[in-house]
Amino acid sequence: MTDKSQLSIPFIIGVISLLAFSFMAFFVSANKVVQFDSTIITFVQGFENSSLTAVMKFFTFIGDTNSVIVLSILVIIFLYAVLKHRVELILFIVAIIGSAVLNQLLKYSFQRARPELHRLIEIDSYSFPSGHAMNAFTVYTIITFLLWRHIPSRAGRILLIIISALMIFTIGISRIYLGVHYPSDIIAGYFASACWLGMAICFFQKYQENRSRRLTYKSTTS
Template sequence: MKLKSHLALAFLISVVCIIGFSLMSLWISDHKIVQFDTIVISAIQGMESPALTSVMKFFTFIGSAPFVIVMSFGILFFLYKVLKHRVELILFIASILGSAALNTLLKHLFHRIRPNLHRIIDIGGFSFPSGHAMNAFSVYVIITFLLWRHIPRKWGRTLLILFSFFMILAIGVSRIYLGVHYPSDIVGGYFASGFWLAIAIWTFQFYKEKRNKVRHYAN
């Protein structure tokens, strides 16, 4: 029953994410989301200040590929040496690398040009979906998933969720503030990464439950 509930939840999340991403990409193609992007960009960039720019550059650095790679090695070491996880290493690697590969594929599929309204930093490549948004979503959601059962207190789990939510949101907002992404790029990135993580976690839970059953019958 536990396996069925896990699979049903993962399937539901994947369906919601693929529908959300499909709608977002359709609205972008039909230019029906221009007003939404414009309003959000104006609101976020309207708060510009030297201090806030430094903060946003910090968060965008945290969401960059080089930082994620370095952090991932640290997390892998922690999972292997401290928590003594083995199978979880595969889930973490598959989640991060799969999300990065999916982002590259989708960027070349949609070929959306980056906004050119008010650029604070300069960057090349296509815009949709946001790689930083997908990186942030993948890393912090999978960290939350893997650490959840190791935190005994409810307040500790609540802090973990709030921290992950804050980091995902801050990194996404930083890309809008710095003028290198539309808000729809960020939302689309969250949906795309959510879909991939739902599939990865579904596969992980299925394998883990089946392996536990085999061990139970063997004993």
């Protein structure tokens, strides 16, 4: 992959995600997703049983802010102590904190009330976009991005993607199943996080490219 493609791909993903989030936000604000949301909620909650409820509560716990903080600390220790990465450490911290701040800004901008259809747990705060969806997408995507080049085998990389995708999807579904988010909240959360990560990774790779050029220049002129 060329340097240009490394920079352009995350930028393009960020722009497309921004447009997708904007469309979703418009439809939500205009109440154009009522049928879409209710149809998916009815379908997902149609599988309700005690065992599945326990599983969904577990995954929603994993996507909670406190769990994300614990996981982030473990990742930070691994990046610093094991992989000896410091620049990547900054990217990880900025990605996680930036996503959380962005989520709160968006929630208070739209102030969408949570569903009142059939709740299995109680929770306050605004609904759009989903904080759990943004947490999951940000954490597992940035972990995948940072660990990708350290996994030598193709099978290992595929497994990493599958696990990350399953965690992101299941945490999002758990919020719909438990009745505390509309599907549009979850989808918008994914798009918002993808936009933020796309831009953050783009700046990170640009910084890495400039840093590499400076080091190369110093080595050739010394």
